[in-house]
Amino acid sequence: MIDLLVKNAVLADGRKVDIACVGGKIADVSPSITAEARETIDAKGYLVSPPFIDAHFHMDATLSLGMPRYNQSGTLLEGIRLWGELKPILTHEAVIERAMRYCDLAVSQGLLAIRTHVDVCDDRLLCVEALIEVRKHIKPYIDLQLVAFPQDGFYRDPHAKKNLLRALDLGVDVVGGIPHGERTMADGARSMTELCEIAAERGLLVDIHCDESDDPWSRHVEALVYETQRLGLQGRVVGSHLTSMHSMDNYYASKLIGLMAEARLHATPNPLINITLQGRHDTYPKRRGMTRVPELRAAGINVSFGHDCVMDPWYPLGQGDMLEAASMGIHVGLMTSPEQMAWAVDAVTVNPAKAMHLEGYGLEKGCNADFVVLQAKNPVEALRLKANRLKVVKRGRVIAETPERVAALHLDGRPGTVNGADYAPKV
Numbered sequence: 001m002i003d004l005l006v007k008n009a010v011l012a013d014g015r016k017v018d019i020a021c022v023g024g025k026i027a028d029v030s031p032s033i034t035a036e037a038r039e040t041i042d043a044k045g046y047l048v049s050p051p052f053i054d055a056h057f058h059m060d061a062t063l064s065l066g067m068p069r070y071n072q073s074g075t076l077l078e079g080i081r082l083w084g085e086l087k088p089i090l091t092h093e094a095v096i097e098r099a100m101r102y103c104d105l106a107v108s109q110g111l112l113a114i115r116t117h118v119d120v121c122d123d124r125l126l127c128v129e130a131l132i133e134v135r136k137h138i139k140p141y142i143d144l145q146l147v148a149f150p151q152d153g154f155y156r157d158p159h160a161k162k163n164l165l166r167a168l169d170l171g172v173d174v175v176g177g178i179p180h181g182e183r184t185m186a187d188g189a190r191s192m193t194e195l196c197e198i199a200a201e202r203g204l205l206v207d208i209h210c211d212e213s214d215d216p217w218s219r220h221v222e223a224l225v226y227e228t229q230r231l232g233l234q235g236r237v238v239g240s241h242l243t244s245m246h247s248m249d250n251y252y253a254s255k256l257i258g259l260m261a262e263a264r265l266h267a268t269p270n271p272l273i274n275i276t277l278q279g280r281h282d283t284y285p286k287r288r289g290m291t292r293v294p295e296l297r298a299a300g301i302n303v304s305f306g307h308d309c310v311m312d313p314w315y316p317l318g319q320g321d322m323l324e325a326a327s328m329g330i331h332v333g334l335m336t337s338p339e340q341m342a343w344a345v346d347a348v349t350v351n352p353a354k355a356m357h358l359e360g361y362g363l364e365k366g367c368n369a370d371f372v373v374l375q376a377k378n379p380v381e382a383l384r385l386k387a388n389r390l391k392v393v394k395r396g397r398v399i400a401e402t403p404e405r406v407a408a409l410h411l412d413g414r415p416g417t418v419n420g421a422d423y424a425p426k427v
């Protein structure tokens, strides 16, 4: 017997299908499935997408906006200082409470896998212990990966190395770093060597906050790809942010992108936050805060868009909507061709699944029965509308739903209702 049957679904490639779920897996994806099911959903010709994924987040800081004060300059550096003021007054319970509330919001948005960095520059490892507990609580509905992140610098903070290793021993999944936060360029490069060696020894993935700076000479990604090659970590390493590439000399960037492709580095820019953090030292013109996404794509590099922050010392807005991150990505990256806009939805679904090495992700037979019914006719329309999440399904069970959004219109001689999804182009 089918546990859950979705009728009249449309997939990203335009196929009209039904989807049958059995035992938490997708058992069949076919044009017409008639077998009996315990529960049936009518997708009414709307798009069914695999769940959204956020490949770059900071769950230990989320929903702390205004504590203990607001970021007045809007810069990365004031955000880091502000977080430093907040850290000593955090409690285990409060971090868990905020993270759990964020995860409720995430589920309502169909965001079912998150890679979060967790600050290890704290001798108590309070955030690490809290998020390990959160990971356990939410396991039935969100895949949470934790990255050991030395926010104050792997060398610059005298206890960071010891605490990062302790965090990994406690079960943190991924090795993080912040080379542009070290005291010197040389220390930044050296941190890439040591952190990649730790990952290679322990068989772990790597995700580095790399060159989140407007300084075109911030070139630590060069050291990161060198170590990736030297240690055989190809395909296992993510360069996050990479904003300095925006400001680099074109000739150097063209060499660098080739090296990144060779090392099969994954790239995770975070357009929502970096369009507000970067360019703050500029007068006019003010630089855009994003790495060279079209060029990275053209070189075959797997690019995902992360959300990074929601209502915290670095970013005051956000609601866990990965379509908002993707939408900002195409705006900042000047990527508005139909192909580029459709790709932007991949950048918050299938691409981060690859970067995070998630198993069983997708809408083919045999994949986990995890997906979202969106109130949109195709991926570009989902992006345009920041589409309503009608149903969120995890392992074949509906875990969140939102009513179809249709406005009543009270105008003489005009239709009685408006549904944004009806405005899809006919071509």
Ligand code: FE2
Binding pocket: 056, 057, 058, 117, 209, 308
């Ligand atoms: Fe970040």
